[in-house]
Amino acid sequence: MPSDLRGLADIDRLIHEPARLALAAILSVVESADFLYLQRETGLTKGNLSSHLAKLEEAGYIAIEKTYRGRIPLTLVRLTDAGAAAYRAYRARFKKFLEKTG
């Protein structure tokens, strides 16, 4: 494998997927966000968003808390420490790769 591409081989594929990457990027700058906010910001359908969130939760990258604000259901999502570390590592690795390949 060319040395330029070697950096990409061990990239975190779970985060590399565009929708999940967008979710991680949003969650990296906030404390927590609800389902509606994430849906509006990513433009994903409810089903798609649920599926991506489930994958990230399964990996331990996000924590989902189901709660109520008054009588309104609220699904709060936040990046876990592991998720934040994985996102930072992905970002750094990808930046390095882009610098190498120009």
Place this chain on the structure above:
Amino acid sequence: MVDIEKIEKRTVQSFYSDGLAEIAIGLIFLLLGGYFFAQAVVPEGSALGSALSVLFVLVIVSSGFLVSRILRFLKRRITYPRTGYVAFKKKELSPKRRVATMIIGGIIGGSLAALYGLSPSLKTLFPALNGILFAIAVLLFANKVGLIRFYILAAVSAVIGFAVTAAGVGDTKGISLYWGLFGAAVIISGLASLAIYLRKSARADRENPDAV
């Protein structure tokens, strides 16, 4: 390809998309203008004048507290049902940055005091200096957030400062006029943003539970 930096910036910008933060901050500025106006009209050395000097910190702290409560209430009623709930990280200044901020503040304050000591007539320039210094602060913030209307507000701050100085209103009255006018400008900017936000964002149907 996903532009990570753009997404991160857009997320930060989303906090200001409803204009509520500007309306709240504008109210603090108006209050500040009112405070300086009271200082300008109350005779120096009077009991009320002394009380006003002591009350300055209290006015700032209590108005900040009150406005943050109002902002949270409005966000809950207006923003969250439309574009969803989001809580931003509270960024604590690192000790290095805190020291740097204090040093810069000290240098600016010291320079102004030294200038005033050299020539008391410079007092008439206070509104303009105030306008420029605040314009720089708003400019730095605009650069961080990346919203054009904050660049415009930075320019407005400088223009108001110079206009008030040129009008020769006086130092304390001038400062009060600067904060009053700039506060009004910030509120107008916030109201315009709120109108655009309300037109663009319909209330979401929250009756159906989120599906995860």
